[in-house]
Amino acid sequence: MADTYLQTLAYAVAYVTFAIGLSTAVLRVYCRRFMLKAWGTDDNIALFVIGVSCGQQVILHLFLHAGCGLHIDAISAAQQLQILKILFIEELYYYFVHFTIKFAFLTFYLRLSPDKTFRRLVFFGMAINVAMFIINDVIACLQCVPFDEILHPGTHPDAKCIPKLALLVVPSVLNIVTDIYILILPISTVINLQMSLRRKVAVLSVISSGASAVLVACFRLIPLFELNSSPDFSYVLGKMVIVAAIEIQLAIVAVNLPSLKALWTKVTGGSSAGSARNYARQKAYKLSALSSKGKSDRVSRGTITRMEHNVPHTESEEELFKQAELRRASPNPDVGITVTREVTVADELRSK
Numbered sequence: 001m002a003d004t005y006l007q008t009l010a011y012a013v014a015y016v017t018f019a020i021g022l023s024t025a026v027l028r029v030y031c032r033r034f035m036l037k038a039w040g041t042d043d044n045i046a047l048f049v050i051g052v053s054c055g056q057q058v059i060l061h062l063f064l065h066a067g068c069g070l071h072i073d074a075i076s077a078a079q080q081l082q083i084l085k086i087l088f089i090e091e092l093y094y095y096f097v098h099f100t101i102k103f104a105f106l107t108f109y110l111r112l113s114p115d116k117t118f119r120r121l122v123f124f125g126m127a128i129n130v131a132m133f134i135i136n137d138v139i140a141c142l143q144c145v146p147f148d149e150i151l152h153p154g155t156h157p158d159a160k161c162i163p164k165l166a167l168l169v170v171p172s173v174l175n176i177v178t179d180i181y182i183l184i185l186p187i188s189t190v191i192n193l194q195m196s197l198r199r200k201v202a203v204l205s206v207i208s209s210g211a212s213a214v215l216v217a218c219f220r221l222i223p224l225f226e227l228n229s230s231p232d233f234s235y236v237l238g239k240m241v242i243v244a245a246i247e248i249q250l251a252i253v254a255v256n257l258p259s260l261k262a263l264w265t266k267v268t269g270g271s272s273a274g275s276a277r278n279y280a281r282q283k284a285y286k287l288s289a290l291s292s293k294g295k296s297d298r299v300s301r302g303t304i305t306r307m308e309h310n311v312p313h314t315e316s317e318e319e320l321f322k323q324a325e326l327r328r329a330s331p332n333p334d335v336g337i338t339v340t341r342e343v344t345v346a347d348e349l350r351s352k
Contacts, residue, residue, distance in 0.1 A: 003070070003071065003074075004069070004070065006069040006070075006235065006238040006239070007064055007067075007068070007069025007070055007238055008069075009069075009242065010060075010064055010069045010238050010239075010241040010242050010245075011064055013241075013242045013245050013246065014057065014060045014061070014241060014242070014245040017245045017246055017248075017249035017250075018053065018057045018245065018284070020249055020253065021050070021053055021054070021248075021249035021252035022050065024252065024253050024256035024257065024260070025046065025047065025049075025050040025252070025256055027256070027263060028043065028046060028260060029043075029047070030258045030263070031056060031259055031260055031262045031263045032259050035262045035263065035266070036262050040111065042104060042107040042108040042110070042111065043118075043259070045103060045104045045107050046104050046255055046256060046259075048100060048104075049100050049101055049104050049252060049255060050252070052096065052097055052100045053248065053249070053252055054098070055093065055097075056093060056094075056097050056248055059090050059093055060241050060244065060245060061085065062086050063083070063086055063087075063090070063237060063241050064085045064238070064241060065077040066079055066082045066086060067080075067082075067083060067234050068083060068234055068235075068237040068238045068240075068241055069234070069237075069238025069241065070234055070235065070236065070238070071232055071234065071235050072231065072232045072234045072235065072312055074231065075234055077171070080234065081151075081152070083233075083234055083237065084150075084153065085151055086149060086349060087237070088140070088150055090150060091140050092137055092140055092141075094244065095132075095133055095136045095137055095171070096133070096137075097139070097248055098133075098175055098251075099129060099130075099133040100180055101134075101248075101251045101252065101255060102125075102129045102178065102179070103126065103129060104255045105182050105210065105254075105255060106122050106125050106126050106129065106182065106257070108258065109122045109185060109186055110122055111185055112189050112190070113189045113193075116183075116191065118186075118188075118189050122183060122185065123291055123312075125178075125181060125182055125185060128178060128181070129178065129336075132174060132175070132178055136171045136174075139162065139167070139171070140235075142157055142162075142169075143161055143162045143167055144160070144161040144162070144252055145159065145160050145161075146159060147160060147322050156233070164228050165225075165228045168224045168225075168227060169221065169224055169225070169228075172181055172220060172221060172224060173221075175217065176214060176217050176218060179210070179214045179217060180211075180214060181211070182210070183208065183210055183211055183214060183301075187204065187207075190203050190204050190207065191204075203258075206257050206258050206261070207258060208267055209253065209254040209257050210250075210251060210254035210255075212250045212254070213247055213250040213251035213254060215245050216243060216247040216250060219243065220240075220243045220247060221243070223236055223239045223240050223243060224240075226239075227240065258281065324351040
């Protein structure tokens with residue numbers, strides 16, 4: 001009887017992780033469309049990523065159905081050829097999945113800050129992402145001449161192919177390097193945001209959740225080296241299915257996680273910085289009018305003034321919407337934001 005433990009485990013991991021990734025997308029739609037009513041371009045791209053993820057799930061299922069996760073002596077020659085064909089399709093599609101996920105991250109970054117330098121770095125990351133996608137797909141399609149050698153290895157004695165190890169490892173290493181660039185890109189921008197240290201740490205923690213996917217991508221190199229040297233490729237590909245499922249779905253969770261901040265606030269009854277707990281104890285916020293003498297040309301670029309001067313909005317503006325939502329939900333209607341103005345009237349008769 002064939003050993004089906006790895007195949008069964010791969011099925012379970014693939015579908016459980018897919019369900020988790022899909023659930024974060026549903027929650028993102030609820031938060032952005034219905035709670036914040038602030039649907040943007042990055043949200044459309046995130047939905048597209050979920051569609052791409054569904055395609056990836058189909059390929060992983062085909063892998064396992066064809067016999068991946070079983071030892072090679074337990075599957076037929078026809079199954080082995082079928083696995084090789086699916087492997088080529090997955091190779092191309094895997095690059096496309098990573099391309100869309102990276103693009104979703106970078107599009108979200110454009111909402112973090114209007115700083116020109118930061119936005120140039122984001123666009124530079126997009127250019128690298130496009131270049132990497134095109135180069136990897138071209139290499140995959142031209143890995144062997146003639147092309148049929150890819151699908152039927154060993155049938156063309158005069159075929160010329162790129163070394164298998166280079167084909168497996170080099171694109172993965174370049175992918176990891178690009179992931180690290182995208183991961184560290186927003187750190188300096190978040191640090192410079194006008195918010196408390198605690199909130200900065202919270203925002204960085206959410207953004208850095210993508211590090212888990214990068215870590216799994218690094219571990220993916222282990223079965224890649226094994227795939228290069230082991231003749232039992234169907235069994236090794238069962239391990240690859242597990243790693244790929246975890247890696248892709250962790251990246252999808254990381255894409256959606258920043259947009260779930262409003263839902264977290266609603267569930268916990270306060271912001272990540274604990275401001276809602278203080279909000280329940282306060283009767284009002286007092287905003288004192290600032291003296292405008294000698295400062296008319298030096299406009300603060302805080303959240304409110306950014307909207308007043310038509311500066312592109314950022315994620316920090318969502319805090320205003322969250323506070324307003326909490327105020328409407330508060331049992332005490334007097335609790336809210338009270339704007340007062342302090343006016344000093346000079347008594348001209350004082351000198352008389």
